[in-house]
Amino acid sequence: MTERLRLSNAVIKYGDVTAVNGVSMTANEGEMIFITGSNGSGKSTLIKAIAGLLPLSSGSLERTGKMSYVPQYEDADRDFPARAFEIVITGTQRHGKLFYTHDDTERALTAMKELGIYDLADKEIRTLSGGQLRRVFLARAICGNPELLLLDEPCAGLDAQSHEVLFNVIRNILSGGCAVVMVTHDISDIDGISEGRIIKISGGRISIQ
Amino acid sequence: MNEVIDLLSYPFVYRALIAGSLISVCASVLGVILVLKHYSLIGHGLSEIGFASLSLSSALKIPAMYVAAPSVFIASFVIMFVSRKYKTAGDIAIAAASSSALAAGIAVSSLTGTASNMSSYLFGSVLAVTENDLLLSVILSFIVISVFIVLYNRLFLITYNEDYARSLGINTAFYQLIISVLTAMIVVAGMKLTGTLLISGVIILPAVTAKIIASGFRSLVIMSGIISFIAFVFGLIASFIFNIPAGAGVILMNTMILIIARVVRLKK
Ligand SMILES: Nc1ncnc2c1ncn2[C@@H]1O[C@H](COP(=O)(O)OP(=O)(O)O)[C@@H](O)[C@H]1O
Ligand SMILES: [Mg+2]
Numbered sequence: 001m002t003e004r005l006r007l008s009n010a011v012i013k014y015g016d017v018t019a020v021n022g023v024s025m026t027a028n029e030g031e032m033i034f035i036t037g038s039n040g041s042g043k044s045t046l047i048k049a050i051a052g053l054l055p056l057s058s059g060s061l062e063r064t065g066k067m068s069y070v071p072q073y074e075d076a077d078r079d080f081p082a083r084a085f086e087i088v089i090t091g092t093q094r095h096g097k098l099f100y101t102h103d104d105t106e107r108a109l110t111a112m113k114e115l116g117i118y119d120l121a122d123k124e125i126r127t128l129s130g131g132q133l134r135r136v137f138l139a140r141a142i143c144g145n146p147e148l149l150l151l152d153e154p155c156a157g158l159d160a161q162s163h164e165v166l167f168n169v170i171r172n173i174l175s176g177g178c179a180v181v182m183v184t185h186d187i188s189d190i191d192g193i194s195e196g197r198i199i200k201i202s203g204g205r206i207s208i209q
Numbered sequence: 210m211n212e213v214i215d216l217l218s219y220p221f222v223y224r225a226l227i228a229g230s231l232i233s234v235c236a237s238v239l240g241v242i243l244v245l246k247h248y249s250l251i252g253h254g255l256s257e258i259g260f261a262s263l264s265l266s267s268a269l270k271i272p273a274m275y276v277a278a279p280s281v282f283i284a285s286f287v288i289m290f291v292s293r294k295y296k297t298a299g300d301i302a303i304a305a306a307s308s309s310a311l312a313a314g315i316a317v318s319s320l321t322g323t324a325s326n327m328s329s330y331l332f333g334s335v336l337a338v339t340e341n342d343l344l345l346s347v348i349l350s351f352i353v354i355s356v357f358i359v360l361y362n363r364l365f366l367i368t369y370n371e372d373y374a375r376s377l378g379i380n381t382a383f384y385q386l387i388i389s390v391l392t393a394m395i396v397v398a399g400m401k402l403t404g405t406l407l408i409s410g411v412i413i414l415p416a417v418t419a420k421i422i423a424s425g426f427r428s429l430v431i432m433s434g435i436i437s438f439i440a441f442v443f444g445l446i447a448s449f450i451f452n453i454p455a456g457a458g459v460i461l462m463n464t465m466i467l468i469i470a471r472v473v474r475l476k477k
Contacts, residue, residue: 086365086426093362
C-alpha cells in the first residue's frame with residue numbers, strides 16, 4: 001500500500017503562538033482520516049501545513065502524488081467576476097501545465113454533475129449561495145484527479161441532501177485509491193462514513209487516535 | 210469630421226494613434242489583474258518613478274529610455290518584493306516612494322532649468338512619439354499580449370486565489386514577477402504619450418468600467434480591452450479638438466464611459 005502522507009513531529013507557529021505542537025500522522029492510499037477537535041484546537045493550521053501553505057517550525061512533511069486542498073474559507077473576493085466553471089477547471093492545473101485539454105473540460109463538468117451544480121456552470125460566483133460555492137470548490141478539488149484530498153470543514157453550509165452527495169463523492173474517490181484527510185469540528189458529520197480513522201486534537205496536540 | 214480626417218495625414222498623429230491604441234489595450238488587459246488583486250498602486254508607483262527618471266535623463270542630457278526603462282524595471286521588482294513581504298505595508302511603501310520620486314523629479318527639473326519639459330512628462334504629448342517609440346510600442350505590446358495569452362489560465366488562477374495556486378505546486382512569486390515586469394513595460398511604453406501622471410489611469414480605469422458590465426473573467430478581459438481602445442481613440446481626437454494634452458483627453462473619455470456604465474447599470 002502506498003503511503004500518500006507522512007507528517008512527523010510537526011510544530012507550527014504563528015509568531016510566538018504555537019498552534020500545532022508535535023503532531024505525527026500518516027495517510028495511505030484509499031484511506032480516510034478525520035481530524036476533529038474544538039474550535040481553535042489547530043485543525044485548520046494542521047491541514048494548511050499539510051497542503052504546503054504554512055512552513056513547519058520543526059518536524060517533517062512527506063507527500064507523494066497529486067494533492068487537492070479545499071480551504072475552510074475561500075479568502076478570495078466573493079465579488080470576484082468569474083463563472084463557476086472558470087473556477088472549477090482551475091483544479092486541473094499543475095506545475096508545468098498551462099493549457100486545459102478536452103479531457104480537463106470533461107472532468108470539470110463531470111465533477112460538477114456529481115456535486116449537483118452542473119446547471120450553475122455559467123453562473124457568476126457572486127450570485128451563488130454559500131452552500132453552492134462550497135460545492136464549486138469541492139468540484140474544483142475533485143476534477144484535478146487527486147491522490148491526496150485535503151478537506152477543511154467541507155460540511156459547513158451544506159444541507160442534508162448536499163451532505164449525502166458529498167459523502168457519495170468521497171466514497172467514490174476513496175475507492176479509486178485517493179487518500180482523504182478531512183477536518184471537522186462536528187463529530188456527527190462523520191456518521192455518513194463507517195470506515196476511516198479519527199484523530200482528535202486539542203491544544204495543538206493529538207489527544208485521541 | 211473633415212478636420213479629423215485631415216489630422217491623420219500628419220505622421221505624428223497616426224504614430225500616436227497606433228502606438229497609443231496598442232499600449233492602451235495592453236494596459237487595460239493587465240489592469241484587470243491589477244485591479245482584482247488590489248495592486249492598483251503599482252502602476253501609479255512605477256509611473257512616478259518613470260517621471261523622476263525622465264527628468265533626470267533630460268537634466269543629464271542622455272536618452273530618456275536609458276534611464277527610465279532600467280529604473281522602472283528595478284522599481285517593479287522592488288515593489289513586488291516589498292508588497293509580498295509586508296502585505297499592507299507595501300501600499301504605504303509604494304505611496305511614499307512614488308511621491309518622493311515625483312518630488313525629486315520636479316526638483317531636478319527645476320534646478321537644471323529643464324522644467325519646461327515637465328508638463329509633457331506629466332501629461333504626455335503626441336508630438337513626443339517618435340518612429341522609435343512606435344516600434345517600441347509594437348514590440349512591447351506583442352510581448353505583453355503573447356505572454357498574457359500563453360499564461361492566461363495561470364494568471365486567472367493566481368488572480369483568483371494565490372493560496373490555492375500554491376497548493377497545486379505553482380510558483381506564485383514567479384507569476385507575480387511576470388505581472389510586475391509586464392506592467393513596467395507598459396508604463397515605460399506609455400509614459401511619453403499619456404504622461405506619467407495619467408498612465409496608471411489608462412491601466413486601471415477600463416478594468417473598473419468593464420467590471421461593472423462584464424460577467425465572467427474572460428468577458429471582463431475582452432471588455433476591458435475594447436473599452437480602453439475606444440476611450441483612447443475618441444480621447445485622442447477630443448484632445449485635438451479641445452486642444453488639451455492627449456493623456457487628459459484619454460483619461461476623461463475613460464471617466465465618462467465609467468460614469469455612463471455605472472448609471473446604466475444602476476437603472477437596470
Ligand atoms: N493567521 C493566524 N495568526 C495567528 N494565530 C492564528 C492564525 N490562524 C490561527 N491562529 C491561532 O491558532 C490556533 C489554531 O487555529 P486553527 O488552526 O484555525 O483552529 P481550528 O481550525 O481547529 O478551529 C488558534 O489559537 C488561533 O487563534
Ligand atoms: Mg478551522
